[in-house]
Amino acid sequence: MINRIEILRKHIDEILLNMTDAEERRCAYLHLYGVAQACALIALKRSGNTELAIMAGMLHDIYSYAKMDKKDHAHKGAVLAREILTSLQIASDTEIDMICDAIxxxxxxxxxxxxxxxxxxxxxxxxxxxxxxACEIMAHEKNRYEKLKREFGIE
Ligand SMILES: [Fe+2]
Incomplete structure (x- = not known):
C-alpha cells in the first residue's frame, strides 16, 4: 500500500524548506503538522477518515506559507491543495473534493x-x-475549545 501521508509530507517539506523567513518556517512546521496530528486524534475519536483528515491538516494553510499571504488563504488554499493532490496522484476525485471543501x-x-x-x-x-x-484563548475559538475538552472528557 502506498503511504500517501509520506508522499504528501515530502511535497509539503519542499515548500516549507523554500521559505526564506526562518521564524515563519518554524511556525509553518509546528502549525501544519500540529494540526495534522490534531486531525488524527479527532478523526479517531469520531470514527472519521483519519488518513484524509491528516492530509487536510498538512495542506490547510499551505497557501499562507507558500505565498506568505494570509488574505483569503482558505479559498486560495483549496485551489492550491487541489493542484498538489492532483499532481501527486494520491487521492481520488471524491477524496480531493472532501479535503478541498474542508480547506x-x-x-x-x-x-x-x-x-x-x-x-x-x-x-x-x-x-x-x-x-x-496557559495563554488566553482567542474569543472566536473559545466555544469550540470548550466543546472539544468536553468531547475528550476534560473538564
Ligand atoms: Fe490553521
Missing part, C-alpha cells in the same frame, strides 16, 4: 460544517489552544 471552509469557525470539515476546523482550534494552554 475552503476552515476559516469559518462560527458555522457548523459537514462531519469531515468539522474535524479540520476543530483541529485548527486545538493546535492553537494547546500550544500554550
Amino acid at each position: 475552503y471552509t476552515h476559516s469559518d469557525k462560527d458555522a457548523v460544517h459537514d462531519d469531515f470539515s468539522e474535524i479540520l476546523v476543530d483541529a485548527d482550534v486545538l493546535q492553537h489552544c494547546l500550544y500554550n494552554p
